[in-house]
Amino acid sequence: MGGDADEVDDTDEDLPITLWRIGEHATLLHEGAPAQSVYVLRSGSLKCVKTLEDGYEQVVCFAQPGELLGFEALHCGRQPTSVVALEDATVYALSMTELLGLRQRCPALDDALQLALSQQLTRAAGVAEMMSAVASDVRLARFLLWMSARMAEAGRSPRRLLLRMCRRDIASLLGVAHETVSRSFTILADAGHVKVENREVEILDLEHLRMRARNTRGPLEEAARRRPQPTGKGTPMSALPWLPQMAALSVAA
Amino acid sequence: MGGDADEVDDTDEDLPITLWRIGEHATLLHEGAPAQSVYVLRSGSLKCVKTLEDGYEQVVCFAQPGELLGFEALHCGRQPTSVVALEDATVYALSMTELLGLRQRCPALDDALQLALSQQLTRAAGVAEMMSAVASDVRLARFLLWMSARMAEAGRSPRRLLLRMCRRDIASLLGVAHETVSRSFTILADAGHVKVENREVEILDLEHLRMRARNTRGPLEEAARRRPQPTGKGTPMSALPWLPQMAALSVAA
DNA sequence: CGAGGAGTTGAGGCTAGTCAAGGCCCGTGG
DNA sequence: CCACGGGCCTTGACTAGCCTCAACTCCTCG
Numbered sequence: 001m002g003g004d005a006d007e008v009d010d011t012d013e014d015l016p017i018t019l020w021r022i023g024e025h026a027t028l029l030h031e032g033a034p035a036q037s038v039y040v041l042r043s044g045s046l047k048c049v050k051t052l053e054d055g056y057e058q059v060v061c062f063a064q065p066g067e068l069l070g071f072e073a074l075h076c077g078r079q080p081t082s083v084v085a086l087e088d089a090t091v092y093a094l095s096m097t098e099l100l101g102l103r104q105r106c107p108a109l110d111d112a113l114q115l116a117l118s119q120q121l122t123r124a125a126g127v128a129e130m131m132s133a134v135a136s137d138v139r140l141a142r143f144l145l146w147m148s149a150r151m152a153e154a155g156r157s158p159r160r161l162l163l164r165m166c167r168r169d170i171a172s173l174l175g176v177a178h179e180t181v182s183r184s185f186t187i188l189a190d191a192g193h194v195k196v197e198n199r200e201v202e203i204l205d206l207e208h209l210r211m212r213a214r215n216t217r218g219p220l221e222e223a224a225r226r227r228p229q230p231t232g233k234g235t236p237m238s239a240l241p242w243l244p245q246m247a248a249l250s251v252a253a
Numbered sequence: 254m255g256g257d258a259d260e261v262d263d264t265d266e267d268l269p270i271t272l273w274r275i276g277e278h279a280t281l282l283h284e285g286a287p288a289q290s291v292y293v294l295r296s297g298s299l300k301c302v303k304t305l306e307d308g309y310e311q312v313v314c315f316a317q318p319g320e321l322l323g324f325e326a327l328h329c330g331r332q333p334t335s336v337v338a339l340e341d342a343t344v345y346a347l348s349m350t351e352l353l354g355l356r357q358r359c360p361a362l363d364d365a366l367q368l369a370l371s372q373q374l375t376r377a378a379g380v381a382e383m384m385s386a387v388a389s390d391v392r393l394a395r396f397l398l399w400m401s402a403r404m405a406e407a408g409r410s411p412r413r414l415l416l417r418m419c420r421r422d423i424a425s426l427l428g429v430a431h432e433t434v435s436r437s438f439t440i441l442a443d444a445g446h447v448k449v450e451n452r453e454v455e456i457l458d459l460e461h462l463r464m465r466a467r468n469t470r471g472p473l474e475e476a477a478r479r480r481p482q483p484t485g486k487g488t489p490m491s492a493l494p495w496l497p498q499m500a501a502l503s504v505a506a
Numbered sequence: 507c508g509a510g511g512a513g514t515t516g517a518g519g520c521t522a523g524t525c526a527a528g529g530c531c532c533g534t535g536g
Numbered sequence: 537c538c539a540c541g542g543g544c545c546t547t548g549a550c551t552a553g554c555c556t557c558a559a560c561t562c563c564t565c566g
Contacts, residue, residue, distance in 0.1 A: 050382060056469040058385045060378050072378065074371035080378055100364065107357065117370045118327035124377030125325065125333055126312050129303060131384050132311045132428050134523075136554070167513065175385050175428070177555055182514055198513075198562095216309040387555080389522070420545065430523055435546050451530095451545075507566105514561080523552075529545085536539075 016095040016102070022046075022085040028069070029083040035073030037093045040116070041065050043162045044089020048081040049172075061171040062086070062165060064150045070118040086164035122155055131175050133216055139174040140184040141213040142196065148203060160200040188212075269348040269355070275299075276339040281322065287327030290346045293369070298417045302425075303333040312382055312425040313416060315339070321369040337418035341411045374425025384428050386469055392427040393437040394466040397447065398460050401456060412459070416452040431499040442463075 019042070022028050028039065033128060046063040060081050063069060073079045094102070095239070103110040130142045144161065152158040162172070171178035188194045193209045195202040203209060272295070274279050281292065284304060299316040313334050316322060322344070326332045347355070356363040371482045383395045397414065406413040418424070424431035439455040446462045456462060 014403060048378075048405055050378070051470050052382075053467045054469050058382060058469070060381050071371055072374040073424050075368045075375065080375050083478065083489070100360075103363070104357075107353075110356070110363075111353065115328045117374070118324055119329075119371070121325040121377065122328065122333050124374065124381070125301075125303065127381055128313050128377075129305070130385065132305075132425070134428070134553095166511090172385070175387070179513095179514080179556085180554060183554090186514080214306045216305050216311070387521090419543090431544095432546080433522060433525085436522085440544080507537085509566085510564090512544105512561100512563080514559105516563085517557090517559090519554105519556085521552105521554080525548105526550105527548085529547100531544085534541085536537100536544105 002048050016098045018093040018197075020091050020093050022089045022091065024085055024087050027082055027084050027091075028091065029079045031079055031082040033079045035070065035077050035079065035096055037101065038071050039069040039072075039091040039093050041067045041069060042090040042092055046083050046084045046089060047086055047165060047169055048083050050081050057172060059169050061123065062147075062169075062173070065154060066116075067123075067165070068113075068120055071117065071120070117211045127173070130173075133213075135215065136174070136176045136180045137184040138213060138215050139176065140170075140181060141188060141193070143170060144175060144188075144201060144203065145209060145213055148206075159203045159206070161203070163201060185235050215225040269351045271346040273344050275342045275344065275345050277338055280335055280337050281342075281344065282332045282334070284332055284335040286332045288323065288330050288332065290348050291324050291327075291344050291352065292322040292344040293495065294320050294322060295343040295345055298339045299342060300339055300418060300422055301336050303334050310425060312418075312422050314376065315400075315422075315426070318407060319369075321366075321373055321378075321497070324370065324373070379416050380426070383426075386466075388468060389429045389433045390437040390440045391466060391468050392429065393423075393434060394441060394462050396427060396463060397441075397454060397456065397468055401459075412456045414454040414456070416454060439441070442477055466476050 020028075020039075022044070028046065031049075039064050041066055045065075046069070048060040048063065048069075050058045050060055052058055063083070069083055070079065072081070073095070099119060103113065126146060130146060133139045133142060147161050147163070148158040151161060167181045168178040171181045174181065176184075185196045186196075188209070189196045191201070191208070191212075193205045193212065195204055263420070272279075273292075277295070281299065284302075287348045294316050296318055298318075299322070301313045301316065301322075303311045303313055307312055316336070322336055323332065325334070327349070355389065356366065379399060383392060383399060386395055400414050400416070401411040404414060418433045421431040424434045427434065429437075438447075438449045444451045444461070444465075446456070446458045448457055
């Protein structure tokens with residue numbers, strides 16, 4: 001297996017689903033490792049990191065319980081990121097070789113998989129949105145709101161956050177220096193939006209935090225003027241496409 | 254339907270796959286629109302944009318032929334981004350309500366779908382990697398290499414790029430001002446790495462362009478020292494998990 | 507008790523954002 | 537036909553914000 005995790009138990013003879021336990025700082029998936037399983041995070045939190053050629057550790061995302069991991073490797077066979085536990089965590093593991101057969105035998109799992117994948121795509125867009133802000137305090141505000149939303153999804157208090165990752169990891173995700181993260185924390189704290197105590201963050205003024213997070217760049221960037229301009233009128237085409245063709249296409253590109 | 258596209262033809266009575274033609278600047282998917290179909294881009298190129306509260310148009314990604322679109326909406330029922338054609342384009346449309354049944358009737362399509370989803374996740378991580386660079390010329394270099402890789406995937410020349418998007422869209426994706434994109438283009442051109450003529454870009458020195466793209470931030474950021482540190486040893490757990498539970502979990506979070 | 511990581515804060519230089527002007531190209535309309 | 541307007545792109549000048557380097561504290565761990 002591609003990780004420092006301990007196999008705990010098979011859950012069922014028929015189903016190749018295994019529960020793994022991952023200790024803090026242990027690596028569940030190694031970047032570049034062959035794809036063998038997909039995982040669903042059961043408890044704890046993880047970070048997905050890409051080690052760039054110059055040795056810089058780029059954090060791509062933080063994973064909360066329920067998230068799907070390792071699925072990216074399906075199309076190229078290798079893991080694009082490493083996955084490291086920020087605290088003790090447990091995951092369900094699902095062998096990739098048996099994934100296909102399993103999907104057919106169990107439509108419920110199949111649907112759940114589709115949903116989870118869809119969700120992961122949405123989250124990826126959310127990460128991009130976070131990084132799109134210019135000002136560093138705005139980035140941090142968005143990050144905190146993002147974490148808060150995750151807590152709410154998980155049914156926990158969205159006001160009290162316990163950040164399991166270090167400042168450097170946050171800085172990496174947001175694309176700023178880790179000192180800047182520190183400064184941005186004090187900016188938000190001085191403004192009375194949050195109370196910060198090391199990794200414990202309490203959101204005091206959600207509304208003002210949201211307002212700050214809205215600032216993207218300049219004053220509206222005149223983008224509001226650029227209306228959709230639907231032209232849309234086009235000539236009909238001959239009906240050559242087909243299902244197999246479509247299937248081939250989506251594999252190809 | 255949520256778009257200014259023209260329906261062209263049904264491809265098969267049994268299969269709800271339709272070919273749509275989208276004119277330049279037309280919108281295939283509107284942000285916030287209900288999820289009704291998934292699409293596979295057949296020809297042309299698109300951009301996915303998120304209009305933020307302050308009116309700023311955040312470009313999330315550029316789509317090339319073969320990419321899957323609209324799938325993010327599955328889990329929440331609404332499109333998280335708008336999708337706009339950068340040039341005349343065609344897409345295969347697949348009704349979402351019939352998607353489930355179709356997947357079961359045609360495993361080949363199902364597998365293709367999984368692969369495409371996996372690919373989309375990988376691409377999302379790639380976008381994050383692009384934005385992670387600090388220096389603007391490095392960001393642009395990565396963008397050009399990214400476009401080049403897409404061209405190679407499509408079987409076209411990876412050296413001659415025709416950028417269908419305007420500078421402002423590139424700037425939005427990279428998280429910089431559009432003037433900065435201009436300046437970065439001239440930096441790369443002056444360095445002899447590329448030849449730029451409006452939207453036509455020729456890569457002259459791939460190797461040096463790659464070298465420039467490697468610079469992430471500072472000199473190694475001492476991250477190279479932070480070795481994995483596998484602790485990994487943990488106590489076994491009782492075997493409570495199960496397939497239905499796992500399915501429910503991946504839906505829940 | 508010392509070593510080292512994590513976090514915070516300060517000083518200074520430089521990148522990139524902002525504002526502004528000008529050129530180019532292409533659409534519409536006089 | 538050419539004038540005009542309006543994108544798109546580029547370039548310049550100024551300035552704000554962030555990165556870098558550095559020092560210091562706190563805390564954990566061996």
